[in-house]
Amino acid sequence: MSLDTANRKVVLSVKDLHTDIKTENGVVHAVDGVSFDLHNNEVLAIVGESGCGKSVTALSMLKLLPKRVSKITQGSVMLGDLDLTKVSDRGMRKIRGKRIAMIFQDALTGLNPVHRVGDQIAEMILIHEDVTKRQAHQQAIRLLDQVGIPNASERADRYVHEFSGGMRQRAMIALAMALEPEVLIADEPTTALDVTVQAQVLEVLLEVKERIGSSIILITHDLGVVAGMADRVLVMYAGRIIEEQSANGLYHNPMHPYAWGLLNAMPRVDEVLSDHLASIPGAPPSLIEPPKGCRFASRCPMAEPVCEEVYPEVIRVARSSVACHFADRPDWGRALWNAEVMS
Amino acid sequence: MTAPSRGSGAPLIDAAFAEPPSDDDLPSLESEGLAEKPIPLWKLSLRRFLRHRMAVISVVLLVIIVLSAVFAGLIAPYGETQIIPGRVFVPPGADHLFGTDSIGRDNFSRVLYGGRISLAVGVSVAVFSGIIGTIVGIVSGYFGGRLDSFLMRFTDTALSLPSLMVIIILARILGRSVFNVVAVLTIIGWMPLARVIRGQVLALKEREFVEAARALGVPTRRVLSRHLLPNLVGLITVDISLAVAVAIIAESTLSFLGLGVDAASTATWGNMVGTSEGFITTAWWLVVFPGAAIVITALCANYVGDGLRDAFDPTLKS
Amino acid sequence: MSEDDILVVENLTKNFDVGRGQMVRAVDDVSFSVKRGETLGLVGESGCGKSTTARLILRLIEATSGSVMFEEQDLLKLPTNEMRRLRRRAQIVFQDPYASLNPRMTVRDIIGEGPLVWGMKANLDDRVAEVMTRVGLNPDWAKRYPHEFSGGQRQRIGIARALALDPTLIICDEPVSALDVSVQAQILNLLTDLQDELDLTLIFIAHDLSVVRHISDRVAVMYLGRIAELGTRDEVYERPSHPYTRALLSAVPIPDPVTERNRARTMLEGDPPSPLNPPSGCRFHPRCPIAQQVCSEVEPVLGSEAVGHPVACHFAEAIPQV
Numbered sequence: 001m002s003l004d005t006a007n008r009k010v011v012l013s014v015k016d017l018h019t020d021i022k023t024e025n026g027v028v029h030a031v032d033g034v035s036f037d038l039h040n041n042e043v044l045a046i047v048g049e050s051g052c053g054k055s056v057t058a059l060s061m062l063k064l065l066p067k068r069v070s071k072i073t074q075g076s077v078m079l080g081d082l083d084l085t086k087v088s089d090r091g092m093r094k095i096r097g098k099r100i101a102m103i104f105q106d107a108l109t110g111l112n113p114v115h116r117v118g119d120q121i122a123e124m125i126l127i128h129e130d131v132t133k134r135q136a137h138q139q140a141i142r143l144l145d146q147v148g149i150p151n152a153s154e155r156a157d158r159y160v161h162e163f164s165g166g167m168r169q170r171a172m173i174a175l176a177m178a179l180e181p182e183v184l185i186a187d188e189p190t191t192a193l194d195v196t197v198q199a200q201v202l203e204v205l206l207e208v209k210e211r212i213g214s215s216i217i218l219i220t221h222d223l224g225v226v227a228g229m230a231d232r233v234l235v236m237y238a239g240r241i242i243e244e245q246s247a248n249g250l251y252h253n254p255m256h257p258y259a260w261g262l263l264n265a266m267p268r269v270d271e272v273l274s275d276h277l278a279s280i281p282g283a284p285p286s287l288i289e290p291p292k293g294c295r296f297a298s299r300c301p302m303a304e305p306v307c308e309e310v311y312p313e314v315i316r317v318a319r320s321s322v323a324c325h326f327a328d329r330p331d332w333g334r335a336l337w338n339a340e341v342m343s
Numbered sequence: 344m345t346a347p348s349r350g351s352g353a354p355l356i357d358a359a360f361a362e363p364p365s366d367d368d369l370p371s372l373e374s375e376g377l378a379e380k381p382i383p384l385w386k387l388s389l390r391r392f393l394r395h396r397m398a399v400i401s402v403v404l405l406v407i408i409v410l411s412a413v414f415a416g417l418i419a420p421y422g423e424t425q426i427i428p429g430r431v432f433v434p435p436g437a438d439h440l441f442g443t444d445s446i447g448r449d450n451f452s453r454v455l456y457g458g459r460i461s462l463a464v465g466v467s468v469a470v471f472s473g474i475i476g477t478i479v480g481i482v483s484g485y486f487g488g489r490l491d492s493f494l495m496r497f498t499d500t501a502l503s504l505p506s507l508m509v510i511i512i513l514a515r516i517l518g519r520s521v522f523n524v525v526a527v528l529t530i531i532g533w534m535p536l537a538r539v540i541r542g543q544v545l546a547l548k549e550r551e552f553v554e555a556a557r558a559l560g561v562p563t564r565r566v567l568s569r570h571l572l573p574n575l576v577g578l579i580t581v582d583i584s585l586a587v588a589v590a591i592i593a594e595s596t597l598s599f600l601g602l603g604v605d606a607a608s609t610a611t612w613g614n615m616v617g618t619s620e621g622f623i624t625t626a627w628w629l630v631v632f633p634g635a636a637i638v639i640t641a642l643c644a645n646y647v648g649d650g651l652r653d654a655f656d657p658t659l660k661s
Numbered sequence: 662m663s664e665d666d667i668l669v670v671e672n673l674t675k676n677f678d679v680g681r682g683q684m685v686r687a688v689d690d691v692s693f694s695v696k697r698g699e700t701l702g703l704v705g706e707s708g709c710g711k712s713t714t715a716r717l718i719l720r721l722i723e724a725t726s727g728s729v730m731f732e733e734q735d736l737l738k739l740p741t742n743e744m745r746r747l748r749r750r751a752q753i754v755f756q757d758p759y760a761s762l763n764p765r766m767t768v769r770d771i772i773g774e775g776p777l778v779w780g781m782k783a784n785l786d787d788r789v790a791e792v793m794t795r796v797g798l799n800p801d802w803a804k805r806y807p808h809e810f811s812g813g814q815r816q817r818i819g820i821a822r823a824l825a826l827d828p829t830l831i832i833c834d835e836p837v838s839a840l841d842v843s844v845q846a847q848i849l850n851l852l853t854d855l856q857d858e859l860d861l862t863l864i865f866i867a868h869d870l871s872v873v874r875h876i877s878d879r880v881a882v883m884y885l886g887r888i889a890e891l892g893t894r895d896e897v898y899e900r901p902s903h904p905y906t907r908a909l910l911s912a913v914p915i916p917d918p919v920t921e922r923n924r925a926r927t928m929l930e931g932d933p934p935s936p937l938n939p940p941s942g943c944r945f946h947p948r949c950p951i952a953q954q955v956c957s958e959v960e961p962v963l964g965s966e967a968v969g970h971p972v973a974c975h976f977a978e979a980i981p982q983v
Contacts, residue, residue: 381805552762552763555822558721559778560746560749561775565778574763
C-alpha cells in the first residue's frame with residue numbers, strides 16, 4: 001500500500017475550485033480554493049466534518065449541484081485534457097457514468113425507484129455502448145453477480161425498495177462500475193449501513209476497483225473507514241484543504257492541530273485510551289463571511305495572534321502539505337507525541 | 344503498536360483539548376457560531392412570507408376588499424336595496440361604476456354590501472370548521488383507539504357522499520338564512536381539516552420532543568397545549584385561509600341555486616350572480632362584477648394560504 | 662436484586678402488532694441489571710431492539726410482559742400517576758438533536774419544563790441557569806430558540822433538560838450518533854464528567870462499538886431482540902465469546918492504517934434478518950460461521966457456565982480465545 005504517487009499518471013486534477021451556494025441567510029462559500037490531484041488506481045479520501053465542503057466538492061466536479069442555488073465561481077477540474085467546469089450539461093451527461101461515476105449514501109438518490117434494478121444498469125450500458133438489449137441485460141446480471149448479489153438473474157428484475165440497505169449499495173456499485181469509469185466518487189457510501197454490512201460493501205468496492213483499475217475518491221467522515229481504504233487523505237475544514245498526506249503519514253504523524261484533534265477525538269474499539277477524549281471546543285465558523293485568518297484559529301489550542309490575522313500558506317513537505325503557521329514548531333504536541341511512539 | 348497514544352506524551356495539547364468548560368469558562372457567542380442577537384420565530388416567518396410575492400399582493404388586495412365591504416356604508420354611493428327610478432339596466436359608466444340592475448339598483452353598491460355577507464360567511468365557516476376540526480383532529484390523533492376509529496370512519500363516510508347533494512339537502516331542511524348557510528357549510532367543512540390535523544398529530548406524537556415531555560412527567564393536557572398545538576398553528580392557519588376560499592365559493596353556489604341567503608332582502612355575491620344569470624347576454628355586468636369579486640377573493644385567500652405554508656415551514660432551519 | 666442494583670429488568674418482552682395478524686417481537690425476554698453509578702452499554706445493529714428497550718423501561722411504550730424494578734418498585738405495574746412521579750428519577754436523552762427539542766419553545770422553557778410541572782416554580786430561572794452552566798451552555802442564551810444552535814449545543818440542551826429534575830438514572834439513546842467526531846467527543850466527555858460529579862447511573866445505547874467501549878463499565882450486546890452477550894467491558898471487548906460479538910468487533914474499522922489492514926476479519930454473510938420472521942433456534946445461526954445442526958433447532962439461553970460471563974451460544978466455550 002505504500003504508493004509511489006510520483007510515478008503515477010494523474011487522472012483528475014482539481015485546481016483552485018470555488019463553489020458558492022445561495023441560502024436564506026446569504027451566499028455560503030462552501031468550497032473555497034480546493035486543489036488536488038487524483039492518481040491512477042489510487043484511493044483518495046476526503047475527510048472532514050459536516051459542512052466542511054467535502055460533498056460539495058464532489059458534486060461540483062460532476063456538476064450535480066442545482067444551478068438555481070449554486071455556482072462554480074473559479075477554478076478548473078481537469079479530466080485528462082478536458083476542463084469539466086467548461087463542459088455543457090449535455091456534454092456532462094456523456095461523461096457521467098462513462099468516465100466518472102458516483103455512489104451516494106442513499107441508494108434512492110442513485111437508483112430510480114420506479115425501474116427494475118437490472119433494467120437501469122442495462123439501459124446505462126445501452127446508451128453508451130453498441131450492444132443489443134439482450135446482451136446489455138446479460139451484462140447487468142453479470143455485474144450484479146460480481147458485486148455479490150445472490151440470485152443476480154432473479155434480483156435484476158426487482159425494484160430498489162425490495163433490496164436491503166447493503167444490497168442497494170452493492171447494486172449502486174454495479175451501476176457505477178458498469179461502464180468501467182476512470183474515476184469513481186463514493187460519497188459516504190456506507191454511512192447508512194450497519195458495521196457488519198459496511199465491511200462487506202467496502203470489500204466489494206475495493207475488489208471492483210482492482211478489477212477495472214479505476215481510481216476512487218472516497219468522501220467520508222469516518223476515519224476508521226479511511227484507515228482501511230485510502231492511499232492518500234485530504235483533510236478539509238471550513239471549505240479548504242488543511243492537510244494532505246499518505247494515510248500512514250496522517251494517522252501516525254498528523255501535522256495540523258485540527259487533524260490531530262480529530263484523530264484523538266475518536267474512541268477506539270481495540271483499546272481504551274483514557275477517560276477523556278480530545279475534544280475540539282466550539283464549532284466551525286460560518287462560511288458566509290469566513291474569518292480572514294486561519295479558519296481553525298478560534299478553536300485551536302495553539303493559536304497565536306497571527307493565526308487570526310493571516311491565512312497560513314500551504315507548506316509542502318515531500319508529498320504532503322499542511323496549512324498551519326506552526327506546523328514546524330518544535331514544541332507542538334505532535335513532536336512530543338512522536339517521541340513517545342518512537343521510544 | 345504505533346497507534347496515536349494520548350498519555351503523558353502531549354500534556355499541553357491534551358489539557359487544552361480535553362478540559363471541559365468550567366463555570367467561569369463558558370463559551371462565548373463567536374466561538375460557538377451563534378448569531379449576535381436572537382432571531383424571534385415570528386421574524387423568521389415574516390421574512391419568509393414577504394418573499395412570497397403573490398401572497399403579499401393577495402394580502403393587500405384582501406385588505407382592500409375587506410375594508411370596502413366593512414365600510415360599504417361610507418363608500419357606496421347608493422343603498423343596498425335603494426331603487427333609483429328610471430335607471431334600469433344602465434351599463435357601467437361614470438354615474439354607475441358597475442352599472443345598474445333590472446329594477447334600478449346600483450350594482451357597485453350592491454357588490455360592496457354583498458361582500459359583507461359573502462366574506463362573513465366565508466370567514467365564519469372557516470373559523471368554526473377550524474376549531475371543530477382541530478379539536479377532533481388532536482383528540483383523534485393523540486389518543487387513538489376506538490374514538491379515533493369511530494371519528495375517522497364517520498368522516499370517511501361523510502366525505503364519500505357527494506358534498507353538494509348533502510349541502511342542498513341540509514339547506515332545504517334548515518331553511519334560508521345567513522346563520523343556516525354558515526351552519527350547513529361548517530357541518531361539511533370541518534371534516535377534511537380534522538383529517539389533516541390528525542395526520543399531523545400522528546407524526547408529531549412520535550417526535551422525540553413529545554416523548555421527552557412525557558418522560559418528564561408533563562401532564563397530557565400540557566403536552567397537547569404546549570407541545571402539539573403550537574406546532575400545528577402553521578398548518579391550521581394555512582388550512583383556515585384555504586377554507587375561506589372554499590366557503591366563499593360554496594356560499595355562492597348555494598345562493599346561485601337559490602338555497603342560500605334570500606336575494607330579496609340581502610345581497611351576497613352568490614345570489615347576485617344567481618338572480619342575474621338570465622341577463623348574461625343583455626346585462627353582462629350584473630354577472631361579471633360579483634363573479635369577479637368571488638374569484639379574486641378566493642384566489643387571494645389561496646395565495647395567502649400558500650405564503651403561510653412557506654412561512655410556517657416546520658423545519659425552521661436557518 | 663442485589664443491594665447496589667438500581668435497575669433490574671427481567672424477561673422484558675414487547676410484541677408489536679404490525680397488522681394482518683403478524684407480530685414483531687421487537688424485544689424478547691430481555692433481562693439485565695444496572696448498578697448504582699455505573700454505565701451499562703447497550704449495543705447492536707439497527708432493529709436489534711435496543712431503543713425499544715429504553716422506551717419500555719420508561720414506559721414511553723407499554724411492555725407486553727416482564728418487569729422493571731427501579732427504586733424498589735415494578736415500574737410496569739405502577740398506576741399512571743405514580744409512574745409520573747417516578748419519572749423525575751429516570752430521564753432520557755435522545756438521538757436526534759433536531760427532533761428532540763420543541764422548535765416553538767425557548768431553551769429556558771424546554772429545560773425549565775420539568776421543574777415547572779413538578780412545582781419548582783420559585784427558583785426556576787436559577788435552576789435553568791445552573792444546569793445550563795453545568796452542561797457548558799452560557800445561561801445568557803436561555804431566551805433563544807433551538808433552531809439557533811448547532812447539533813452539539815442542542816444535544817447539551819437535551820442533557821440539561823434531563824438533568825433539571827435531578828434524576829438518578831439517565832438513559833442515553835444514541836446521544837452522539839448524529840454528531841460530528843469532535844462534537845461527539847465533547848458530549849462523551851461531558852457525560853463522563855456529569856456522571857462523576859452527580860453520581861449518575863447511565864444506560865448508554867449506541868450502535869457504535871467504539872463509543873460504547875469508551876464510556877461503558879458493562880456492556881450488553883443485542884441481536885434481533887435478544888441479548889447475545891453480557892459482561893464487563895473487558896470481558897466483552899477482550900474476550901468476546903458470542904460469535905456475533907466477535908464478528909461485530911472485527912467489522913468495526915480501526916483508525917490506524919497499519920492495524921486496520923493487518924487484521925484478521927470474520928466477515929459475516931448477508932444482512933441481519935427481518936424481526937418479522939426471525940430464524941428458528943438461535944437467531945444468529947444463518948449468519949454464524951460456527952453454526953451446527955442444533956443451532957437451528959434449539960434457542961440457546963443466556964448462561965455464564967461456559968465462559969464466566971453470560972453468553973447465549975451453544976458453543977461459547979468452544980470458541981478459541983485470542
